[in-house]
Amino acid sequence: MQKFSTITPEYLEVAKKSFENVHNKSELDALKAKYLGPKSTISQDLRQLIDIEKNQRANLGKQLNTVKKNLDEFYKKSQSSLMDATQLPSLDMSLPGKSLDKGFGHIHPTSQILAQTYQIFTELGFAIVDSDEIETDWYNFEALNMPPEHPARDMQDTFYIDNGKMNLLPRSHTSGMQVRFMEENTPPFKIIVPGRVFRNEDEDATHAWIFNQVEGLVVGEGVSMSDLKGTLLRVVRGLLGEDVEIRFRASYFPYTEPSVELDAFYQGNWLELGGAGMVHPQVLRNGGIDPDKYSGFAFGWGAERFAVVKYGIGDLRELWRPRFVFLEQF
Numbered sequence: 001m002q003k004f005s006t007i008t009p010e011y012l013e014v015a016k017k018s019f020e021n022v023h024n025k026s027e028l029d030a031l032k033a034k035y036l037g038p039k040s041t042i043s044q045d046l047r048q049l050i051d052i053e054k055n056q057r058a059n060l061g062k063q064l065n066t067v068k069k070n071l072d073e074f075y076k077k078s079q080s081s082l083m084d085a086t087q088l089p090s091l092d093m094s095l096p097g098k099s100l101d102k103g104f105g106h107i108h109p110t111s112q113i114l115a116q117t118y119q120i121f122t123e124l125g126f127a128i129v130d131s132d133e134i135e136t137d138w139y140n141f142e143a144l145n146m147p148p149e150h151p152a153r154d155m156q157d158t159f160y161i162d163n164g165k166m167n168l169l170p171r172s173h174t175s176g177m178q179v180r181f182m183e184e185n186t187p188p189f190k191i192i193v194p195g196r197v198f199r200n201e202d203e204d205a206t207h208a209w210i211f212n213q214v215e216g217l218v219v220g221e222g223v224s225m226s227d228l229k230g231t232l233l234r235v236v237r238g239l240l241g242e243d244v245e246i247r248f249r250a251s252y253f254p255y256t257e258p259s260v261e262l263d264a265f266y267q268g269n270w271l272e273l274g275g276a277g278m279v280h281p282q283v284l285r286n287g288g289i290d291p292d293k294y295s296g297f298a299f300g301w302g303a304e305r306f307a308v309v310k311y312g313i314g315d316l317r318e319l320w321r322p323r324f325v326f327l328e329q330f
């Protein structure tokens with residue numbers, strides 16, 4: 001009986017490996033000629049079928065055709081993976097991008113402060129909560145004990161959206177999330193609410209009409225003023241350095257009682273960082289929380305304030321300008 005060398009598993013195995021290891025088009029062309037061309041073994045075998053005895057021809061022919069079909073498939077597969085590779089000639093996605101090299105951009109100082117802030121608070125077990133930039137008058141002011149005409153609204157003179165009712169505004173602080181969050185969650189919880197806020201503010205070196213606020217809210221049983229101070233000390237030291245001291249100064253916010261101003265002693269000066277206090281019982285009630293059972297503290301500050309202090313930036317407005325020469329120093 002006539003023997004055909006192509007009708008063996010080894011033959012196909014070797015062919016398959018060769019097609020898989022193709023590096024370029026000329027290698028592929030050479031393999032195509034070797035395995036599928038007119039002088040290839042399979043072509044010769046097929047031609048010799050004519051000499052085979054009739055009773056064996058059909059069976060052997062079927063086997064040879066299966067081999068040919070396999071070889072065709074190996075070729076096509078190899079061709080398409082070569083095409084994929086050549087279409088992206090030298091793009092190695094695992095290489096670091098140019099933007100990470102020095103001189104090709106870097107992280108904005110405010111974003112650096114925010115990233116550090118998230119890190120520290122999450123280590124302390126806080127959740128980071130997002131909120132809408134457009135807020136209702138109720139959550140932004142009224143639910144925080146600032147009814148219309150309340151003088152404390154003046155501290156946060158803001159813009160209104162003229163929808164006929166004047167009850168929507170670009171939030172003047174992220175404190176509006178306090179009551180929203182209380183309505184949806186049961187204590188205990190610890191959250192920060194970062195986000196851009198908007199004020200109708202005359203701009204100067206220490207005031208901007210837009211800035212990134214970080215609001216904090218902790219509610220639970222037996223939460224006290226010393227928890228507030230301990231938390232803020234940890235965060236301020238994490239952001240500005242372990243040798244920093246903090247102090248509370250008596251202050252007033254309608255949504256906290258007592259209320260304090262938070263200062264840090266940093267590089268020889270006391271600097272004001274933000275406001276804080278124990279959540280007012282009425283605010284807890286507005287959020288559906290029983291003030292006889294739970295207590296809480298809250299605080300809020302601008303991320304830009306920390307950036308200005310930490311990096312010694314003289315004019316806060318620089319953080320909102322696209323001046324790379326300036327920003328790239330930090």
Ligand code: DAH
Nearest residue numbers: 173256275276277298299300
């Ligand atoms: N909402 C205040 C502001 O934007 C900051 C603030 C002060 C937030 C005291 C608080 C707080 O939660 O208790 O100026």
